[in-house]
Amino acid sequence: xxxxxxxxxxxxxxxxxxxxxxxxxxxxxxxxxxxxxxxxxxxxxxxxxxxxxxxxxxxxxxxxxxxxxxxxxxxxxxxxxxxxxxxxxxxxxxxxxxxxxxxxxxxxxxxxxxxxxxxxxxxxxxxxxxxxxxxxxxxxxxxxxxxxx
Numbered sequence: 095x096x097x098x099x100x101x102x103x104x105x106x107x108x109x110x111x112x113x114x115x116x117x118x119x120x121x122x123x124x125x126x127x128x129x130x131x132x133x134x135x136x137x138x139x140x141x142x143x144x145x146x147x148x149x150x151x152x153x154x155x156x157x158x159x160x161x162x163x164x165x166x167x168x169x170x171x172x173x174x175x176x177x178x179x180x181x182x183x184x185x186x187x188x189x190x191x192x193x194x195x196x197x198x199x200x201x202x203x204x205x206x207x208x209x210x211x212x213x214x215x216x217x218x219x220x221x222x223x224x225x226x227x228x229x230x231x232x233x234x235x236x237x238x239x240x241x242x243x
Contacts, residue, residue: 104146108208179194
């Protein structure tokens with residue numbers, strides 16, 4: 095259940111990033127555009143699913159070394175740009191070279207935000223785990239003191 099919750103959280107986060115990126119692209123560069131809502135939301139869902147599938151590049155049977163993680167992160171950025179830019183262009187999310195550069199920058203910024211938030215969550219989880227370990231050690235010390243005393 096935790097894994098499903100984890101991936102649902104990730105899906106909602108990526109979906110939100112795509113929605114925000116597309117909103118700002120339209121707001122800044124094509125404020126008069128009118129998108130059919132159902133089609134637009136459906137395309138955002140598909141972009142999100144494609145983005146989530148690209149995370150398979152991180153799949154490994156072993157813990158990734160620092161170098162392997164950076165290599166896969168760079169490959170992931172390239173993969174995201176190579177897959178999302180043509181798909182978004184085909185669906186009319188951007189039109190010319192400048193739009194493409196800006197949309198590509200939004201993808202890169204979203205990737206950075208993803209990692210920053212992921213780091214923050216990992217940091218919080220590590221702090222919570224460390225607190226649980228300290229609590230167990232205190233309990234063990236108290237038990238030993240009670241048993242010896």
